[in-house]
Amino acid sequence: MPELPEVEVTRRSFALKIEGARVRSVRLGQPLRWPLGCNGEDLIGRRIASVRRRGKYLLLDFEQGMLLIHLGMSGSLRFMDSLPPAGKHDHFDLVTTQGVLRLHDPRRFGAVVYASSESDPVAIKLLGHLGMEPLGQSESSFALLVFIKELKHRNASIKQVLLAGDVVVGVGNIYASESLFWAGIRPATRASRLTRPKIERLRSAIIDVLSKAVERGGSTLRDFSNADGESGHFQMDAMVYGRQGQACKACGTLIKQIRQGQRSTFYCPNCQVG
DNA sequence: ATGTAAACCTGTGCGC
DNA sequence: TGCGCACAGGTTTACA
Numbered sequence: 177m178p179e180l181p182e183v184e185v186t187r188r189s190f191a192l193k194i195e196g197a198r199v200r201s202v203r204l205g206q207p208l209r210w211p212l213g214c215n216g217e218d219l220i221g222r223r224i225a226s227v228r229r230r231g232k233y234l235l236l237d238f239e240q241g242m243l244l245i246h247l248g249m250s251g252s253l254r255f256m257d258s259l260p261p262a263g264k265h266d267h268f269d270l271v272t273t274q275g276v277l278r279l280h281d282p283r284r285f286g287a288v289v290y291a292s293s294e295s296d297p298v299a300i301k302l303l304g305h306l307g308m309e310p311l312g313q314s315e316s317s318f319a320l321l322v323f324i325k326e327l328k329h330r331n332a333s334i335k336q337v338l339l340a341g342d343v344v345v346g347v348g349n350i351y352a353s354e355s356l357f358w359a360g361i362r363p364a365t366r367a368s369r370l371t372r373p374k375i376e377r378l379r380s381a382i383i384d385v386l387s388k389a390v391e392r393g394g395s396t397l398r399d400f401s402n403a404d405g406e407s408g409h410f411q412m413d414a415m416v417y418g419r420q421g422q423a424c425k426a427c428g429t430l431i432k433q434i435r436q437g438q439r440s441t442f443y444c445p446n447c448q449v450g
Numbered sequence: 451a452t453g454t455a456a457a458c459c460t461g462t463g464c465g466c
Numbered sequence: 467t468g469c470g471c472a473c474a475g476g477t478t479t480a481c482a
Contacts, residue, residue, distance in 0.1 A: 178475060247475090250474085281459095282460050285459070336454090395475075437453090465470095466469090
């Protein structure tokens with residue numbers, strides 16, 4: 177489910193409510209992708225200082241230590257005033273003095289991992305290889321020259337390089353197809369073959385698509401919702417994702433669907449020529 | 451070093 | 467109504 181926009185929308189929907197809270201208790205459900213890495217009781221009494229995002233990870237900062245939260249394919253977070261009974265797929269509850277943060281994740285590809293700091297080996301393992309932040313504070317966080325340099329020596333298709341996350345983070349299967357549409361680039365084009373103007377267009381497209389998606393509350397294909405339970409609407413703005421066989425909104429050509437690395441890719445054969 | 455497939459797990463929708 | 471299969475927003479892991 178969650179790509180950068182969904183994670184960022186989730187973050188914004190509960191960060192202010194949870195900041196300053198202290199942990200009262202922790203409940204663990206079925207195992208997630210990785211073990212928590214500490215005892216739930218070890219977190220009791222800790223104060224939550226801030227909620228940040230790095231790529232598709234949420235970072236819940238304590239005054240000492242942090243939780244790295246990943247939503248995997250099917251995860252979503254809710255922040256609630258009370259503590260309702262846990263459902264079958266509710267696998268983590270952080271009960272705090274200001275409310276309950278609950279992870280709902282049917283497929284359990286998600287994770288909640290404790291790290292003592294950002295230099296903790298487990299944090300390095302999960303975050304260390306991540307690429308540039310497309311929606312970072314400064315212009316330099318997603319530097320064009322770095323983008324060009326990184327793509328130059330990549331022989332894989334541009335779609336797969338975007339998904340890999342080691343050049344730029346946060347672009348998943350929906351937004352990779354959407355960004356490539358706006359940049360006018362064929363998804364199967366080798367990254368190393370892209371011209372500088374195309375790469376400039378791609379960088380802008382990624383920033384624009386992700387920003388727009390955040391504004392629209394993310395994409396709700398089946399079950400995504402933010403920490404208040406609200407759905408996103410960006411799927412309505414999709415130009416190509418999930419639109420195989422339908423007319424391109426820009427030119428009327430039928431949208432194609434192909435397979436790249438076991439994932440579906442969608443594109444317009446007329447608008448995307450490079 | 452880079453590229454590709456399999457793996458993790460559950461639910462849903464479709465053809466028969 | 468049931469069964470089997472393909473597929474789903476991600477990422478690590480093992481192996482060419």
